[in-house]
Amino acid sequence: MPRDLASAEALLRDVFGFESFRPGQGEIVDAVTQGRDVLAIMPTGGGKSLCFQLPALVRPGLTVVISPLIALMRDQVRALREAGVAAGALTSGNTQDETDAVFDALHSGDLKLLYLAPERLASGGTARLLAEAGVSLIAVDEAHCVSQWGHDFRPDYLRIGALRRDLDVPVAAFTATADEETREEIVARLFGGGTPDVFLRGFDRPNIHLAFSPKDNPRKQILGFADARRGQPGIVYCGTRAKTETLAQALSQDGHVALAYHGGMDPERRRDVEARFAVEDGLIVVATVAFGMGVDKPDIRWVAHADLPKSIEAYYQEIGRSGRDGGPAETLTLYGPDDIRLRRSQIDEGLAPPERRIADHGRLNALLGLAEAQGCRRRVLLGYFGESPAADCGHCDLCDAPPETFDGTEAVRKALSAALRTGENFGAGHLIDILRGQATEKVKARGHDGLPTFGVGQDLSQSQWQAVFRQMMGFDLMRPDPERHGALVMTDRALPILKGEESVRLRRDVMAPRANRATPKALVSDEDAPLLSALKAKRRALAEAASVPAYIIFNDRTLIEMAERRPQSLDEMAGISGIGAKKLDRYGDAFLEVIAGEAAGLHPARRRLAGRGAGSLYDRLLATQADLTRGPDGTEKPLSCSASQLAKIAEARPSGESALSRFLDARRMERFGPAFLSVLSATE
Template sequence: MAELFGFRDFRPGQAEILEAVLAGEDVLAVMPTGRGKSLCYQLPAVVRGGLTLVVSPLIALMRDQVSALQANGIEAGSLTSADDPASREQTWDRLDAGTLRLLYLAPERLAVPGLAERLGRAGLTMIAVDEAHCVSQWGHDFRPEYLRIAELAEMAGRPQIAAFTATADAAARRDIAQRLFTRAPREFVAGFDRPNLHLAVAAKRSGFHQVRDFVKARPERSGIVYCASRKACEDYAERLQAEDVDALAYHAGLDGASRGERQDRFVKEEGVVMCATVAFGMGVDKPDVRYVVHAALPKSMEAYYQEIGRAGRDGDPADTLMLWSLGDAALRRRQIAESEADDARKAMELRRLGALIAYCEAPRCRRQTLLAYFGDRAEPCGNCDLCDDPPALIDGTVLAQKAMSAIARTGQRFGLEHLVSVLRGVNTDKVAARGHDRLPTFGIGDDLSKDQWMSVFRQLFAAGAIDQPIDGHGEWVITPEGKEILFGKAGIELRPPEDKRGARVARHRPSDASEALTSGRDRDLYEALRRLRGELARESGKPAYTVFADRTLIDMALTRPSSREEMAQVFGVGARKLERYGDLFLDLIAREG
């Protein structure tokens, strides 16, 4: 492992899974993004020989992994829509010649005629299924093409199957096991915690300006901004460019050449910010993404967890920020209602949306709320916005009763703008026309600002006290749980209705590099090593991290190896990279003293 991949220790959960895979067992493993799922099928493919087929829907990620494997001298290839015809033909030739160790395949390619026979002749020993939740009807990104995997395995002589995903609850795991495996797999659930990710959520106010402030606080850092639409992607990218940010838009409306060019820039260059649609997603195997921002509400907790998993894959600190509004939630509910899914699926999606909104308005540690959703437990993490500045909860019963009284007195037929105007005593034309300025609730909340009342309504929605009918027109109604509070039969705790957290989450936290490199001499060497890495990456046309990861450069700067033997002990320096780059970096370290 050290010789090829440069790693001397396994990450949590890897050793047990690798042992089972190497023993020939069928495996279903749930591992957090960044915990090293790919090594669990790449290492056995190299050790045992034969051919491993990797099925994944993330074309960009497959391309990045193939590039990294080839940089380590491992025979790997891919067959996806992003590959040019000459490259695909070369991959087919290597497959037929039996020289490939790993073949990456997009799920739509499973229908290629004669594929099973050619795989069998090439010595197929294992099918590795990435993003295995796509097999399940209860997964958040079900892909019908994935159902062909079991058929392909049967035709190819029932090779070993190893399935991996970062997000699958118990129902999804049962469904995956039934749809994908002919024999019961050995299951591993390695936990869902990503302790290096700082979690933060803020109410959406100015939208772009909040994103801009967050991004500008992290100069020269690679990041992803998830947007709700193609138009929003283009708009955010253009406006960030006007703020001297190296930003690009990435969505399904672009032609393949444009997507490929922008993907390459994001992966290979440092400090690029990608504005991407949530629906399209980004399968990026880029370890040094330092932040992920959601400019709009994601589809579900599963999707949110998957998307923030693009950050900090190298294990170094990374930031996340989600902006949300009740308008986002209402839009998502309408999308669910208008979808072609059956009633069971719609009910599941609504429950997932409810869990996401509860997470947004959580009163205590976000990591505890996030992990609890996936059946995991944790102590307060000290690495989220609510742990940074814990809110002092108040008895919010009276505030809740005022808000719900406004809903009830206006006939449960109005949206928030109107309700807040009634509570604050703002006599708009709409309020006057309906006589709502004469209601007992008119002006009873004039001690709170509009933003503060919006905070109260968000928290009541998250607590299930109020709701918006899916088939309605934006009106708010009181739920049975809310009536218990309204009529004094139950109480409710709320955060103080002053949500200023949007300004605090823009702070920039130090990376492992700035924490580890305490002396100016070490930092100067680290920057010199980064410049050399960048030059080598540009010359080869490869991403910088395929030369050496940031953590490797930090280790070099701290230990200052003076020989090949010492360089071989540096984290992430395998035999091939030592041969290719070792002398160049040793010479630089010697010159810098």
């Protein structure tokens, strides 16, 4: 194992409390630590932050982290400081005292990680400050923000390439969603045309349950979904600002603690919502996509979309904000014809060049294909990102209850024929009227009641025809044409079906769908649930006392492991994932008291060895010393070693009298030396 990677693994265990890297993390950490340019595409919740935080601790000098939102930076800095890492942030949200403290740490050379908002790069003084501070690495979080046509474009990200050239240091860029086109744009803009090491890690988040449902009284659907998860923190995404307000009010009236969040709100009110969501258990935020990348709360248990997202990348990022602690999370996405029309019009009315709009239609079609999938949704989702799972996931609504399908070839041909015979100048509503034989004023005025297709679709209801057209757009057989005010036009993919060369199967939608996951998966067994509640209460009390979000103390996954394993000592507590040395020292006794009924009461020198082999060796040396305190026959004057001496011996593991005598004077060497050497040799 490379020396740098070995150092990183030791820090992973001692500082962050994890025994091993997640799949793919080790290679990335090694590449970044060695100073190579890196582009890593990793799933949300896949441990991206550790991939630059660990190298920052191993490498000499300062690591600058460019991150898009203040809330995200502040949370990461607090979490690092809790773990004993010297980190700071320069943001517009700092108090003067906070800013002064960061500058002092920079000038003294004590800081290892400095978080900056991209807007800071517009100041010439920032580049000078960083040059003087000895920056050795630039880490770029949410690197897709550099893509001018991406869904989260931040113009100031375009300055990072120049900063890299000025400082002449490597760049490590990270993102959760980047198709091939976006990856090429990131490389061109951040790496100056160079060739970074590219790591493309699996996009699967198996702990997240995927579900879609056609809209049928969407407010009732969202209220029902939230009610089944009462008391669990969640996010509801809405397509409009107005809907966030009305839906938050409806949830509040239904007994939930729910707050609206959108870009039109006063900045102070938005910050208040962000702060409350970070700290309060069970809060629901009803938001537009303005509530996005800065969300770093790891124990969000569910995400619902009251409206269809604008692309498959946006969908993946938004659902990816749930379950970042690895615990079970659930999603529900509602969609309907109006959503699709809205998203189409947003694309076509945008200022992007034609080729970009075509690509964006393709991204939306991919999302519609996921919504209208007939088999495992995870297969469809991962297939979009170039992955081919070997088996169905067994953890989505379509694996839970496979949909009923039917041969929809005839219905699709009728719909295509109706569009052709009306010159492809009308939307789905008018075409459905023709197919169902509805002689509306609009139909009669245009003579469409005399068409051969008039009334040929009376076997299907209005809602069933809406489902047919919705699925046709999901298959990319038809698209709205903005030049014709949303009229549906055929794509080349429809021609083989129209000519009878191919068939198509459709889902038999019932517009009163099954209740979505009425009973969410429990976090722990019934036996462990009371202890988990007690641990959460202790965490909440400690978090409130320190004025930090609860997950800064420990995340849900760590508490779940505590509840299930029930450690009885600090040594056992140190083996829980997510508990590093600093947190063990700060919080170990408090949580051990909840579990075991009493605190450990260890000497500080012994406490520092908790969870390490030296800890058990210290205990054996201490027991051996107790037997010899008054000599072998129990009649001599009492003599003992200090806890600090025993700790140093346990850590150094000296072999032989000469080595041991460096820790003990002649009297102690005479009384304890042979017995200590016997203990030490037995552990080699």
